[in-house]
Amino acid sequence: MNTPDELEQFIIKANNRALITFLMQNQYLCNEFICPSCGSCCKLVVYRKNVDGFAWRCLMNSCPKFRSYYSLRKNSFLDGLNIKMQYVLRILIKYGCRQTRHSIKTNLNISDATIVKVIKKLIGLIPPTDFFENKLGGPGCIVQIDETMLNFKCKSHRGRLPENRTDSLCIVEYNGNIKRVFAQIIPNKKQNTLIPIICRQVASGSIIWTDEHKSYQNLRFFNYIHDTVCHKYEFINKNTGTNTQAIESFHNELKKEIKLRKGVTTDKREIFLKEFCFYFNNRSKYFSSILELIKTLS
Known part of the structure; x- marks a missing residue:
């Protein structure tokens, strides 16, 4: 079998x-x-x-x-x-x-x-998705970081309600393709919110690629190599090759799942993120990973 x-x-x-x-x-x-x-x-x-x-x-x-x-x-x-x-x-x-x-x-x-x-x-x-014991990236390894909004536009609605808004910080480990992912609900996009999460999940010495959001500008002071791309002018930095295409790809998968479910209510978004990250990190062996989960109580 x-x-x-x-x-x-x-x-x-x-x-x-x-x-x-x-x-x-x-x-x-x-x-x-x-x-x-x-x-x-x-x-x-x-x-x-x-x-x-x-x-x-x-x-x-x-x-x-x-x-x-x-x-x-x-x-x-x-x-x-x-x-x-x-x-x-x-x-x-x-x-x-x-x-x-x-x-x-x-x-x-x-x-x-x-x-x-x-x-x-x-x-x-x-x-819970937590890489503190085995952090993402490492010296010479690329990690891409960006935030995304978890709500989506319904066809019959106009825009998004402010009280329905939920932001998530997403981090992906990248080496030709996405290896591992992390996502967490965040109350805001301030530096003092994002940096502690990044430091807990990403190994020092990692090469971090982000957009030019001001909350990331001090990452170099936390023992990271930080490169950016300005999306106002380009999707790939023509001088360094820096891009956020892998993290955008992850965002697309995340939002596709939300759309398939016809939305995820605000109170269930944290659980949804945990579930989706587990799937994504085990996608090559997801079925066997599910079976392993139900052995834990035996």
């Missing part, structure tokens, strides 16, 4: 016992459960009163909870999701293949609320 399609076909065809065995073997479910009352290992038994058809059961005679049943979803991603495992896994597969929520709903014929619940739980497992 090397591809998403092969995995989905297995999930569709497998009975509950085979699926549970597969999930345990691949660390999506715990393969052992300790009774919280007596500390003995419970036994996996048939249990008709839940959607899984199986449960853990304590069979220690001296235990106060003798013959009590426990969900086999304990300490796993599936815990708290009261729908069939098959549907949860198929939602994750389609999400990992970048299908839209509407497409998932159409293909699986399940409620939008169920899809949202599963995806929301998954996004909650995505770690």
Whole structure:
């Protein structure tokens, strides 16, 4: 089962016992459960009163909870999701293949609320994007930086509402193509807001390319090599080759995703950025990265 399609076909065809065995073997479910009352290992038994058809059961005679049943979803991603495992896994597969929520709903014929619940739980497992321990760039490496506005114009609207405006600082590591990206919501574009973020995420000695925004003018005093391009006259500095084309490309991808979702509400933009950066930084192995996320609770 090397591809998403092969995995989905297995999930569709497998009975509950085979699926549970597969999930345990691949660390999506715990393969052992300790009774919280007596500390003995419970036994996996048939249990008709839940959607899984199986449960853990304590069979220690001296235990106060003798013959009590426990969900086999304990300490796993599936815990708290009261729908069939098959549907949860198929939602994750389609999400990992970048299908839209509407497409998932159409293909699986399940409620939008169920899809949202599963995806929301998954996004909650995505770690914040932070390169402090392994910073972007480095001596001789190019890093491009620019800000962007996350709202977009709807076809039937005119302009953008000021109270709906959200700015983001975006940073990309570039070496012929974009290697890694970072994005963070910012309250303003002042130097004392931007510089600390840059210093936390970008290694000293990096070559930083930006436009001529005044907030970047002192970057050279923070042990960076700073070059600029004036977009009023050119997109590529004809003398140094400095440009912000990679960061603009990232902005385009970011805004394309916002448009596909028909906008992202102000209160969800920070979570959206975290989700999108995780996708972009793992885009060559996104599906497997999603599967790794749901192993973290096992």
